Amino acid sequence: MAGGSKKEKAVEGSDPTAKLTDDILVEVISRVPYKSTCCCKCVSTRWRDLFSHPDHRKKLPQSLAGFFYEGYNRNRSPKTARYFTNVSGEGDPFVDPSLAFLPNYKSLEILDCCNGLLLCRCWKETDPKTLDYVVCNPATEKWVVVPPTNWSSEVEVTRLGFDPSVSSHFHVFEFIDEDVWGTEEDKLNDCSGRIEMVSVYSSKAGVWMHHRTADHNLFAIPRHSKSVFFNRILHLAAFDDMVVTLDVKGSLLWIIGTPASSCNDSSINDIFLSNGQLHFAASADSVCLSVWVLEDYERGKWTLKHNISHSQLFGVMYSEHDYNVISFHPERNMIFIVCGHENTLMSYEMDCRKLYFISQLGRDGQIKCGKTPYIPYVPLFSESLADGP
Structure with a gap:
């Protein structure tokens, strides 16, 4: 027997999965936690190729691919353009930001993303005041048109709720404030911009449900407040140091106080989901970045997870510039930051307290307002968009 054959038999004998078919191996890997699947990619060339194969990646968990964002340049036509940057900062964009597979609209704005689905507001050519909501999956190029409400053209905060592990159906949440609602001036109260009504569209029912807010439950939401949807509950950071939670019918469930004073519309004070827990990022007195985790959900008790001064975080080069915490990594103790006039995208590893440069998005990477x-x-990658065309 040749020496090469003995070596092959030895390798085969040392790998108990060698005799498993690809389909069975993928089924096994799909049932382990995400952090373990990352290690699986390093086992062998065969295992690595399983993750990238189109037939298998539908079953395997995916991680953060990158970010959509808009840029504004008054010397360009159109003045506003949409971009996608990979989380690695390298290579061609993982997604075509034009979303060319969607129907032709005069303009399109991405409002939210939830577990792989995008919520877009699409303005029609025929009437500048007429629009559709479109929920789409860029990975499969499937999409669904959601009819607007009477307030959709003026509403500033609209969010998406979707959990493919529970259902292929989704919910669209529309927050109608007092200005859009047309509240009379003498009936306005101290909560400026308060939400008068929450409208929720269910893709399963195919209709909008409307829920008026009570006078004793006043809240207002910053235009670019992040939303977190888990356990079939929508969470948003609101003004006056609170997180509001709503069910899929639009009813306010409870209000959770934030662990640090927020600065109105500051994007440094916001909520994120990471490792299955709600996190809050805050700039304390403009001198340090604090990260909190909601350990006791029922009591609304936050625990300080990480704290670092701006000078330690950025050093001399960036310490004087504004920055935004734009995301947490879904499975790692990592946050993503955009900082400075050139909109530098960086990641920060909390465990080792190290900041890493990703890419410069450029001055064009800012919207006008x-x-x-x-x-x-x-x-x-799974076909998890109910009632698609």
């Missing part, structure tokens, strides 16, 4: 709503995207 306010801060850019950088939208994190985790691809969903």
Whole structure:
């Protein structure tokens, strides 16, 4: 027997999975936690190729791929453009930011992303005041048109709720404030911009449900407040140091106080989901970045997870510039930051307290008014969009 054959038999004998078919191996890997699947990629060339194969990646968990964002340049036509940057900062964009597979609209704005689905507001050519909501999956190029409400053209905060592990159906949440609602001036109260009504569209029922807010439950939401949808509950950071939670019918469940004073529309004070827990990022007195985790959900008790001064975080080069915490990594103790005039995208590893440069998005990476709503995207390759065309 040749020496080469003995070596092959030895390798085969040392790998108990060698005799498993690809389909069975993928089924096994799909049932382990995400952190373990990352290690699986390093086992062998065969295992690595399983993750990238189109027939198998539908079953395997995916991680953060990158960010959608908009840029504004008054010397360009159109003045506003949409971009996608990979989380690695290298290579061609993982997703075509034009979303060319969607129907032709005069303009399109990405409002939210939830577990692989995008919520878009699409303005029609025929009437500049007429629009559709479109929920789509860029990974499969499937999409669904959601009819607007009477307030959709004026509403500033609309969010998406979707959990493919529970259902292939989704919910669209529309927050109608007092200005859009048309509240009379003498009936306005101290909570400026308060939400008068929450409208929720269910893709399963195919209709909008409307729920008026009570006078004793006043809250207002910053335009670019992040939303977190888990356990079939929508969470948003609101003004006056609170997180509001709503069920899929639009009813306010409870209000959770934030662990640090927020600065109105500051994007440094926001909520994120990481490792299956709600996190809060805050800039304390403009001198340090604090990260909190909601350890006791029922009591609304936050625990300080990480704290670092701005000078330690950025050093001399960036310490004087504004920055935004745009996302947490879904499975790692890592946050993503955009900082400075050139909109430098960086990641920060909390465990080793190290900041890593990813890419410079450039001065064009800012919309004309306010801060850019950088939208994190985790691809969903399974056919989990109910009632698609």
